[in-house]
Amino acid sequence: MIERHKHPVPEAAHKVGESTVEIGGRYLRNVLGLEDHLERHQHKKFGIRMFFSDDSNDDITRRAEIGHSAFPPHKVISYQLDRGRLDHHRLSLVCDDGAERRIAARWVVDATGRSSTIKRQLGLVKKVEHRANAAWFRIGRPIDIDEWSDDPGWHDRIDDQVPYSERELSTNHLMGPGYWVWLLRLASDAISIGIVADADMHPFSTMNRFEKAMDWLRENEPECARVVERHRDKLQDFRVMKNYSYGCEQAVSSDR
Structure with missing residues (x-):
């Protein structure tokens, strides 16, 4: 792997791709052998949770909520990854005699993400009709959504007697x-907050700077905006x- 970023990288303010799904958690834990790192230095994910809009989005308890009431008992779990913390985890190939070895790869994998180095060189860019934009930031303080209300009925939806059963x-x-x-x-005791929006309904120009994103939050998610403020x-x-959506005409080449 050839990495273009200089290390060490910051923990929270590094890159997105923080929320894993179960198959990704299993790959990191069982296949790559990172269970100790994940258990000691990352957060277990309490599933996905959605709060749907009411008229004003000014009271979290009035919004329809979908999510777990208690942390699942099975071991097929996922994680919230602090990407900088994970990407500092290094592996080296050392042979029995203690010497490091170079390896001639049988395949080349383009892991350059959106820059898509090989795809662009080979003219394989695929047009995607989905038009959506994203803006995100990190705040160096944990923001607990459970603290947005002291309504006992709302808090009782979550079984806090089961470990890791916390909305945050x-x-x-x-x-x-x-x-x-x-x-x-x-x-790292930070929080990642992001806006993902349809380009026709919420123009990119309304959120492409932090102050604009704050104005957007004040209009659409005032309760969240007050906490961030x-x-x-x-x-x-x-x-x-x-x-952000992009595609490729071909994923695998006979030339490897």
């Missing part, structure tokens, strides 16, 4: 017409991605 450990989504906002707790002095980064 879910991949939380605030859902609205043409958008969703994620809130994702990270192990209280901790904006701990802003770690702000990133955007326009038309």
Whole structure:
């Protein structure tokens, strides 16, 4: 692997791809042998959770909620990954005699993401009709969605006697017409917050700077905006991605 980023990288303010699904968790834990790292240095994910819009989005307890009431008992679990913390985990190939060895790869895998180095060189760019944009940032303080209300009935929906059964450990989504906002707790005591929106309903120009994104939150998710505002002095980064969906005409080559 040839990595273009200099190390060490910051923990929270590094890159997205923080919320894993179960098959990804199994791969990291069982296939790559990272169970000790995941258990000691990352958060277990309390599933996906969605809060659907009411008229004002000003009271979390009035929103329809879908999510676990208790952490599942099975061992097929997923994780909320602090990507900088994970990417610092290094592996080296050392032979029995103690010497490091170079390996001639039988395949070349283009893992350059959106830059798509090989795809562009070979003219394999595929047009995608899905038009959506994203903006996200990290705040260097844990924001617990459970603290947004002291309503006992709302809190009683979650069985807090079961370990890891905490709303803040879910991949939380605030859902609205043409958008969703994620809130994702990270192990470095930061939180990742992102806006994903349909380009026709929510123009990219309304959220492509932090102040604009805050204005957008005040209009669409005022309860979330108030919490972020209280901790904006701990802003770690702000990133955007326009038309994030992309495709490729061919995934595997006979030339390897």
